[in-house]
Amino acid sequence: MEHGNTATQGRLGRGRFPGTLGFLKKNKNTLIQYAGLALVIVVFALLTGGDLLSSFNLRTIIKQLAVLFTISVGMVFIFSHGGMDISVGAVMALSSLTAVYTLNAGAPLAVGILAAIVVSVICYLLNVFIAIQFGLMSVISSLSVMFIARGLVTYKVSTATEKLSVVDTEQLKLLGRNIPFILIFLILIGLIGIVLFHYTKIGKYNRAIGDNSLAAMQSGVQVKKAKITGYALAGVLVGFASILSLARSTVISENTGAGMEMDVIVALILGGLSLNGGSKAKMSSAIVGSITYILLNNGLVMVGVAPEMVSLVKGVVFLLVVFLLLKRPSSEVMPR
Numbered sequence: 001m002e003h004g005n006t007a008t009q010g011r012l013g014r015g016r017f018p019g020t021l022g023f024l025k026k027n028k029n030t031l032i033q034y035a036g037l038a039l040v041i042v043v044f045a046l047l048t049g050g051d052l053l054s055s056f057n058l059r060t061i062i063k064q065l066a067v068l069f070t071i072s073v074g075m076v077f078i079f080s081h082g083g084m085d086i087s088v089g090a091v092m093a094l095s096s097l098t099a100v101y102t103l104n105a106g107a108p109l110a111v112g113i114l115a116a117i118v119v120s121v122i123c124y125l126l127n128v129f130i131a132i133q134f135g136l137m138s139v140i141s142s143l144s145v146m147f148i149a150r151g152l153v154t155y156k157v158s159t160a161t162e163k164l165s166v167v168d169t170e171q172l173k174l175l176g177r178n179i180p181f182i183l184i185f186l187i188l189i190g191l192i193g194i195v196l197f198h199y200t201k202i203g204k205y206n207r208a209i210g211d212n213s214l215a216a217m218q219s220g221v222q223v224k225k226a227k228i229t230g231y232a233l234a235g236v237l238v239g240f241a242s243i244l245s246l247a248r249s250t251v252i253s254e255n256t257g258a259g260m261e262m263d264v265i266v267a268l269i270l271g272g273l274s275l276n277g278g279s280k281a282k283m284s285s286a287i288v289g290s291i292t293y294i295l296l297n298n299g300l301v302m303v304g305v306a307p308e309m310v311s312l313v314k315g316v317v318f319l320l321v322v323f324l325l326l327k328r329p330s331s332e333v334m335p336r
Contacts, residue, residue, distance in 0.1 A: 033272035033285065037292045044299030052299055059179050065294045066182050066244045067092075071260070072267050072286035073193040074237030077202070077230035079273055080281035081209040083138040087127060088238055089260035090149035095120040095242035097153055097252050100166055109171045116246075117239030123149060124235030128228050146261075157254050165251040176247030189237070190287050196233070197283040206230045210277025266318050267293040 024031065044052045051057060071088055078085050095116040103112040123145055130141035157164055166172060174181055197203035205226035208216040217223050245257070271289020274280055296317065300310045 029272040029274075029280065030282075030284075033270075033288050036270060037288050037295070040292055040295045040299065044295065044303065047303045048299065052295070052302060057298070057302070061294055061298055062179055062182055062186075063176070063248060064298065065290060066186060067241045067248075067260075068263055068267055068294060069186055069287070069290040070189055070237050070241040070244060071264050072271075072290045073189055073283065074234035074241075075264050075268060076193070076197060076273065076281065076283055076286045077206055077233050078138070079268060079275065080197070080203070080277045081206040081227055081230060082213075082277040083128075083131075083227070083230070084275075085124075085127065085142045085234070086139060086261040087123065087142040087146035087149060088264055089257035090146040090153065091120055091123045091235075091238055091257075092242045092245060092260060093153045093252065093257035094123065094149040095239050096246045096256060097156060097164065099243055099246055100164055100252055103171070104167050113240070113243050116242045117236055120239035120242060121232055121235035124231040124238070125228065128231040132224055132227065153252070153256065154254050157252060163251060164253075166246065169250045172243075172247040172250060174247075175244055176250075182244075189240075190283075193286065194283045197281075202226070202229050202233070203283075207277065207279045207281055210281060211279050263293065266314065269318060270296075 098119045099112040099116040102115040127141050127145045131138045205221045208221055209223055213223055267289040270292045271285030273285035
């Protein structure tokens, strides 16, 4: 009898164990995604004696989060079909520059926002047009757009006789300093992103292309149209982000937006997004990843890590997450 009970317990134990392992393996990306965020919050809350979560610092974090969060939501539509964009920093700078000229000409804020979005969308449509028309990897086409946008900004800044800044900054205060407004804006962007990505054909088609573009095309997906839609959505959100960035700085320099492309990629990877895209891509990667990245950056500064060491620490964390998330055949790792 005792032997029978032991055998039964052994079978049950063996049954639970593979089930637990299977669950952990199946949800590995999601677990790493949220565990990483929880770990960052706990570690830096302890190291800063709770100052990380003080009301003053949370307000600072929300302001820092606005730009990266908005861009990351847009980039998911590109990364999900296997695309890659490294032009976002330069495009954001060019869109901000356009908004500065528009606002300084006496136009209302709404027109300035519209002008920034139009410029950003044009840049992203050019990006995807080059990639599709000439059959280039998306990273190459975005490189060309990056050089064009950064070149225009650098030329205008270097040839300007005075500082390029918004003359009337009063109308930007709502976007740059009003915390309730920024929070509502971010929640709306997140919700719209989730709906479009998970519950409409836009997101479904882009994920299908990321899995297998040929199979998606044979299933009736218009691959080019889906990619163009994804890039256009990303352009709209980068345009919004350029205004949020301008609302904080009110000034354009040659370094505006510099490094933003890597910040976005690191944030998405921290959020568990596969560089290969596909059906496993989730909008939560942009949301959780951007929050984790900003908290990590803010926490490192608060504990007194030297600025030159912050990038090193972030690089190590990035490599660790990539190792955990992208352990798959080498042929599937790199974006197309």
